[in-house]
Amino acid sequence: MARCTLIDAGFFTSIQDKGRLRARDYGVPHSGAMDLHSAAQANTILGNAANTPVLEMTMIGGTFMFSEPTRIAITGALCEVAHGQEKQLTPCVLHIKTGDVVSMSAAKEGNFMYLAISGGFQAASYLDSASYFPGLVDTASMNKGSFLLYQPVNATRTTISFDTPNFKGSLKAYRGAEFYLLNRQQQEQLLSKSFTVSKNWNRMAFQLVEPIVNDLNPMPSSPVIPGTVQLTPSGKLIVLMRDAQTTGGYPRVLQLTEESINELSQRTVGMAVDFVIG
Amino acid sequence: MSGNSLLINVLSAGQDAVCNRFHAAHAIQAYYKNDVVINHGVESLLVMWPSHLLTQSLIATVKNLVNTPKNSILKTGTNWKLPIYYNRAAADLLEVAQQLGMPVERVITLHKAAVYDVACMGFLPGFPYLSGLPAQLNIARKAIPAIKVAAGAVAIAAAMCGIYPQESPGGWYVLGNCAIPLFDKERARPFLLKTMDSLSFYEIDLVTFKQLTQEAKTLNLNNFKHG
Secondary structure, eight states, rough: OOOEEEHHHSSOEEEEESOOOOTGGGGGGOOSSSHHHHHHHHHHHHTTOTTTTTTEESSOOOEEEEEEEEEEEEEEOOEEEEEETTTEEEEEEEEETTTEEEEOOOSSEEEEEEEEETTTTTTOOOOBOOBBBBTOOOOOOTTTTEEEEOOOOOOOOOOOOOOOOOSSOOOEEEOTGGGSSSOHHHHHHHHSEEEEEEEEEESSSSEESEEEEOOOOOOOEEEEOOEEEOOOOOOOOEEEOOOOOOOOOSOOOEEEEEHHHHHHTTTTTOOOOOOOOO | OEEEEEEEEEEEHHHHHHHHHHHHHHHHHHHHGGGSSSEEEEEEEEEEEETOOOOHHHHHHHHHHHHOOOOOOOOOOOEEEEEEEOTTTTTTHHHHHHHHTTTHHHHHHHHHHHHHEEEESSTTTOOOEEEEOOOOGOOOOSSSSSSEEOEEEEETTTTTTEESSSOEEEEEEEEEEEOOOOOOOTSSSSSSTTTTOOOEEEEEOHHHHHHHTGGGOOGGGGBBBBO
C-alpha cells in the first residue's frame, strides 16, 4: 500500500464521498462533499466510481508527498497547483512519480477544493459512507504529518477536458413547504431581491446577509435536507448545506436544486445570491 | 440514492397528527418498499425517491396513500423503560420548578408518570423528539442555550422531551440523566431508539446510575423493554 503524506494539511480538510442518506431517519446528517459535482468530476476523470472518497479542502489547499506512482485530479475552487517545475491552475490531472510533491495555493475563486486519486484513498467507513462527521467517522480529520493509504497504479498520460464551477448566476429553487404561508409581498421579495453570502458559512449552512420581513410563527420540528432555505425569526435566510441537522423548526421557504447547492457552496463571502423558481 | 424529494405536511395537529403520520409512512413504505426513503417530522413527512420513478405519478400515488382510511391496526415500534437519575439539586431542574410554579418533586412525578412516543429523530445522530410531555411541564426553550449538555441528559422544552445522545450545546432544560447510551457505534443496535418507539422512565438513585454507566458497553438492551 502506498502513502500520501500531508506535508501541509490545508484548512478544514476532510475525507468526503456522496454521504449517508439511509441513516437520516436516526437523525444522522447527509454529509458528503459540499460541491458534489466537482468531487464526482475528479473521480470520473480518473475512472473511479463517483462515490469514491476524495479529500476536501477549504479555502487553503494542502501540500502532499506520494510514495508510489499514481494519478490524481484536483477540481473545485480555483487554485494554483505546483508539481515539480510545473505550475497550473485547477482543474487538472497530474501524473505522479515516486516521491513527487504536489503543493496547492489558497483558493483564488470559490471555497472547496477536491483531490481524488486513482482507485481512491483507503478510508474508514460507517453507515455506507467515509464522509467525516464527529462521532461517526472521526479518523478523517487531517493534520500535518498524517498520511492516507492508496493502491499505486502506473500512470498513463491522457488528455481530458473538464468544466470549472459556475461562480455566478441565479440559483434554481423549488417553492418550499412553507412558501405558501408567506404573503405576496414576502414571496416577491424572496424571488426578486439580491442577497449576499455572509461571513457565517460552514459545512452545515450558509447564512445570507439581507433580511426579509418575517411574521411567521416557528413550527414543530420538520424534516430538512441540504438545500432547504429556512426563514429565521429575525428574517435572516439560512441555506442548509451537507452537514445540516435532519430536522428544523423554521419555515422552509425554498428548496435549492442539487446543482444549485453545489454552486452555492463555491460562493465566497460578499458574493451575490439570487433565487429563481424552476 | 440521488433524486427527488417531496415534503408532506400532515394536516391535523397533536397526537392525531402523529398517528396519521405513522399510518401514512407505513402505507407509503409498504407500497414502494426500499425504493423510497421516508423521514419523519413532528407533523410532516419527507419522501425521497430515485430519479427513475416518475415524479407526477409518484406524487399522485403518495397523496392517495396519505388519504387512505386509517382502519388497519398499526404495528408500532419497541416499548422501552429507561432508567433515569434526577439530581434534585441541579440548576435546570430548580429553574423549571420555579418557572412553572411547582415543587421539584412535582416536576419529577409528572415527568416519570408520562408515556412518551418517539415522534421523530433529529438534531443529533440518535436524538429522539418525544411527544407526550404532560401539559403542566410545557416550558419555552432557554433564551441562551447552554454551551455544554452532557451525553444522556433528558431535557424538556417547547412541549417536548428529548435525550442528548452525545455531549453538545443545547437550549432545553435538563431534568435528569438516562443511564443507557442512546448511540453506541460498537453496539449491535447502534441507535437505541427509532421513530414510532414508545418509552417511559423509571427513577434510579445515584449509585445505580453510576453502576449502569460503568456497565454501559455490556448492558443487555432487552432488559430495558416492557413486557
